[in-house]
Amino acid sequence: MKESKNVASIGSMGEFGLINHLTKNFKHVNKSTLTAVGDDAAVIECGADCMLVTTDLLVEGVHFDLMYTPLRHLGYKSVVVNLSDIYAMNGKPEQITVSIAISAKITLTALDELYAGIKAACERYGVDLIGGDTTTSITGMTISVTALGRVKRDEICYRSGAKINHLVCVTGNLGAAYLGLQLLEREKELYLKDPNTQPEISGYPYCIERILKPENTPAILQLLRENNILPSAMMDVSDGLSSDILHICSQSGVSCKIFEDKIPIHPETRLLAEEFHLDPSIAALNGGEDYELLFTADPVHYEKLSAIEGIHVIGYITDTANQPVLVARNGVEVALKAQGWNHFNK
Amino acid sequence: MKESKNVASIGSMGEFGLINHLTKNFKHVNKSTLTAVGDDAAVIECGADCMLVTTDLLVEGVHFDLMYTPLRHLGYKSVVVNLSDIYAMNGKPEQITVSIAISAKITLTALDELYAGIKAACERYGVDLIGGDTTTSITGMTISVTALGRVKRDEICYRSGAKINHLVCVTGNLGAAYLGLQLLEREKELYLKDPNTQPEISGYPYCIERILKPENTPAILQLLRENNILPSAMMDVSDGLSSDILHICSQSGVSCKIFEDKIPIHPETRLLAEEFHLDPSIAALNGGEDYELLFTADPVHYEKLSAIEGIHVIGYITDTANQPVLVARNGVEVALKAQGWNHFNK
Numbered sequence: 001m002k003e004s005k006n007v008a009s010i011g012s013m014g015e016f017g018l019i020n021h022l023t024k025n026f027k028h029v030n031k032s033t034l035t036a037v038g039d040d041a042a043v044i045e046c047g048a049d050c051m052l053v054t055t056d057l058l059v060e061g062v063h064f065d066l067m068y069t070p071l072r073h074l075g076y077k078s079v080v081v082n083l084s085d086i087y088a089m090n091g092k093p094e095q096i097t098v099s100i101a102i103s104a105k106i107t108l109t110a111l112d113e114l115y116a117g118i119k120a121a122c123e124r125y126g127v128d129l130i131g132g133d134t135t136t137s138i139t140g141m142t143i144s145v146t147a148l149g150r151v152k153r154d155e156i157c158y159r160s161g162a163k164i165n166h167l168v169c170v171t172g173n174l175g176a177a178y179l180g181l182q183l184l185e186r187e188k189e190l191y192l193k194d195p196n197t198q199p200e201i202s203g204y205p206y207c208i209e210r211i212l213k214p215e216n217t218p219a220i221l222q223l224l225r226e227n228n229i230l231p232s233a234m235m236d237v238s239d240g241l242s243s244d245i246l247h248i249c250s251q252s253g254v255s256c257k258i259f260e261d262k263i264p265i266h267p268e269t270r271l272l273a274e275e276f277h278l279d280p281s282i283a284a285l286n287g288g289e290d291y292e293l294l295f296t297a298d299p300v301h302y303e304k305l306s307a308i309e310g311i312h313v314i315g316y317i318t319d320t321a322n323q324p325v326l327v328a329r330n331g332v333e334v335a336l337k338a339q340g341w342n343h344f345n346k
Numbered sequence: 347m348k349e350s351k352n353v354a355s356i357g358s359m360g361e362f363g364l365i366n367h368l369t370k371n372f373k374h375v376n377k378s379t380l381t382a383v384g385d386d387a388a389v390i391e392c393g394a395d396c397m398l399v400t401t402d403l404l405v406e407g408v409h410f411d412l413m414y415t416p417l418r419h420l421g422y423k424s425v426v427v428n429l430s431d432i433y434a435m436n437g438k439p440e441q442i443t444v445s446i447a448i449s450a451k452i453t454l455t456a457l458d459e460l461y462a463g464i465k466a467a468c469e470r471y472g473v474d475l476i477g478g479d480t481t482t483s484i485t486g487m488t489i490s491v492t493a494l495g496r497v498k499r500d501e502i503c504y505r506s507g508a509k510i511n512h513l514v515c516v517t518g519n520l521g522a523a524y525l526g527l528q529l530l531e532r533e534k535e536l537y538l539k540d541p542n543t544q545p546e547i548s549g550y551p552y553c554i555e556r557i558l559k560p561e562n563t564p565a566i567l568q569l570l571r572e573n574n575i576l577p578s579a580m581m582d583v584s585d586g587l588s589s590d591i592l593h594i595c596s597q598s599g600v601s602c603k604i605f606e607d608k609i610p611i612h613p614e615t616r617l618l619a620e621e622f623h624l625d626p627s628i629a630a631l632n633g634g635e636d637y638e639l640l641f642t643a644d645p646v647h648y649e650k651l652s653a654i655e656g657i658h659v660i661g662y663i664t665d666t667a668n669q670p671v672l673v674a675r676n677g678v679e680v681a682l683k684a685q686g687w688n689h690f691n692k
Contacts, residue, residue, distance in 0.1 A: 057479045057490055100403075
């Protein structure tokens with residue numbers, strides 16, 4: 001009884017609640033520790049600059065399915081999702097460590113594929129692989145990546161800096177990865193029922209690529225720098241726009257108003273959403289794994305921001321007398337709720 | 347056929363061979379990357395000093411057995427084994443990240459125990475927990491820890507600095523953890539055969555503690571500093587003295603002569619070895635998991651080194667015209683072979 005209650009309570013806490021519960025009594029004793037748990041990356045002192053540290057654990061059967069995930073893509077993605085957290089702090093990633101636990105079913109050829117993907121991502125983003133650990137696993141594959149990056153102390157973008165009337169912006173487009181995943185899962189189900197089925201995924205290369213091989217957007221950060229725009233708050237969209245903007249709001253002590261018709265959706269995402277009878281806005285709000293940047297900025301930058309291709313102003317920050325709301329296409333305001341990906345409740 | 351051949355070739359490569367194979371084509375593009383794969387920790391530039399980075403993956407059923415490993419000890423050990431790599435570079439650990447994958451059988455109470463152990467280790471060694479990731483796992487528990495430390499650039503102790511005639515030294519004593527593990531495994535077997543058996547481990551608290559809750563030895567590094575002794579090469583003893591001294595030899599381009607009668611063995615280790623009809627020297631040479639420091643130093647420091655409690659001079663470095671040898675108690679020289687722990691061949 002007690003055990004199942006405890007398991008239930010882990011589930012009901014969610015990942016962020018659990019991390020908070022487990023780490024709340026830890027004190028910091030080193031003055032080099034500037035920011036720890038609670039943002040996209042930790043910040044530690046590093047000479048005149050700061051070092052950013054972030055880590056992610058990817059578990060087979062939870063984060064990836066080897067039935068439809070090419071190992072080369074998996075290696076690439078395991079790097080990208082970590083670099084995303086460094087970029088989300090406005091940093092430049094420079095080093096990663098990669099640890100893997102592999103079962104006996106993994107061949108050396110398969111491992112070579114995984115590392116070819118890791119190498120491709122390192123080369124694409126100018127990052128050095130500096131260490132790691134390899135070990136056997138009794139069952140599935142686990143990949144643990146830690147990324148280190150650098151940032152000037154006065155250019156760090158925390159989640160907590162959003163101010164009233166600041167613009168809410170997002171890069172690229174949202175919801176594609178979620179719909180790509182639905183497509184892969186549907187075809188997997190069909191294949192499992194009848195192994196003679198040919199998977200029908202050819203019409204949606206963009207959505208498939210977004211889930212299997214996402215990319216980071218450092219070029220946008222460069223454009224912001226060139227335009228002298230320093231985001232007041234920033235994070236990456238990994239759990240869905242809704243959940244993520246609420247993080248910025250709660251950590252900044254503000255609220256927000258987001259306009260549904262401003263949320264960028266790729267045409268292919270719309271088509272695929274139609275096929276699944278899903279609202280593409282729901283995919284954007286609650287889907288996750290987009291690895292786009294979500295940031296707030298002073299409204300004086302509105303014209304410059306609007307002129308940068310790949311940046312979309314989707315709303316603005318309000319005070320906490322208002323609830324965080326989504327203004328639907330029909331003008332009705334609905335409360336924004338965190339329905340992001342909680343794998344403890346899956 | 348091809349698959350099993352590949353699996354076999356992963357096993358025959360060993361962990362170091364596999365890491366080398368997977369990472370040999372990676373190039374480094376950031377000038378902040380000073381040393382990558384191949385030592386206890388990677389070294390990156392950090393202002394006037396250097397930052398050390400190391401990471402370890404602990405997998406249930408491979409690195410620990412929850413049947414006899416209290417979770418509090420497991421949390422403690424998962425920190426200590428990482429800090430050990432920072433100390434082995436002559437650094438001071440300051441931050442760690444901890445990621446865990448847990449199955450549904452793990453309760454919140456159990457997680458609290460794990461984190462109580464992590465916290466105890468952080469407090470004991472003055473280290474800050476700055477981040478991590480928590481996720482579900484389909485099967486067993488996986489713990490991934492990354493440790494960051496600092497060191498002055500001219501005080502880094504690499505594995506590659508050993509010079510001919512330098513003394514080979516080791517801290518504390520060796521072989522205890524290996525024998526503690528044998529004891530726990532024996533009692534587990536007996537218990538599995540007859541669950542009414544009471545485990546008989548009470549006579550060996552030291553060996554049990556060495557495997558379940560090892561400690562680091564930063565005080566020795568402090569004593570070396572106070573005596574103005576900078577080791578010419580250093581690493582931690584994690585795979586067994588034999589395997590580890592051979593790493594120092596190969597990376598330094600030297601050979602060595604180790605004296606069996608100088609290898610420090612704890613009295614309880616001897617007693618337990620007797621019970622198992624094992625040679626305690628074999629446990630020291632091939633056992634592993636001691637987390638002591640193995641280092642070389644200029645022979646001018648012989649008297650000072652001999653006077654420091656907890657440091658044992660066990661041999662000296664020779665040139666490569668000689669093979670690395672162990673001088674047995676009877677005076678016979680036998681070749682030192684790396685029979686350290688290779689979990690790919692278990």
